[in-house]
Amino acid sequence: MNILFVSSEFPIDKYSETGGIGTYLVNLSSVLEKHNNKICLITKKEKKKHIHKNLHIIELDCSVPKNNIPRLHLFDKLISFIEYPLIFSIKTAFIINKIVKKYNIDLVECRDRKSVV
DSSP, X not given: OEEEEEOSOOOSSTTSXXXXXXHHHHHHHHHHHHTTOEEEEEEEOOSSOOXXXXXXXXXXXXXXXXXXXXXXXXXXXXXXXXXXXXXXXXXXXXXXXXXXXXXXXXXXXXXXXXXXX
C-alpha cells in the first residue's frame, strides 16, 4: 500500500527531539515499512534537511519574508500563524492531488495540531 502522511511536525532525523505527532509518525512509518508499505510525507521545510531511510519526504517552505518589518510582539504572533498553519495548509491543499496521482497513493492521513487542511 502507498501511504501519504501530512504533518508539519516531523523530526529531521531519528535522533531529533519532536513532539507527540512527529514521534507517532516516525514509529508508525517504521512499522508500516516493515510490512512492505511505501510511505510518502508532506511536511514543513526545516533549516536542516530531513534524513529518513525509505521515506519520500516533500518539504514545503512556509516562511514569510521578514525584511523591513517592524518587530512587534503581536505582529510576530501573526507571522507565526501565517507561516503555520495557514501557509502549510494552503500549500498542501494545492499539491496534495498531484502527489496522490504521482505516487499512486492509496491512503492519506493528516496528523497535525492547528491544521486547516
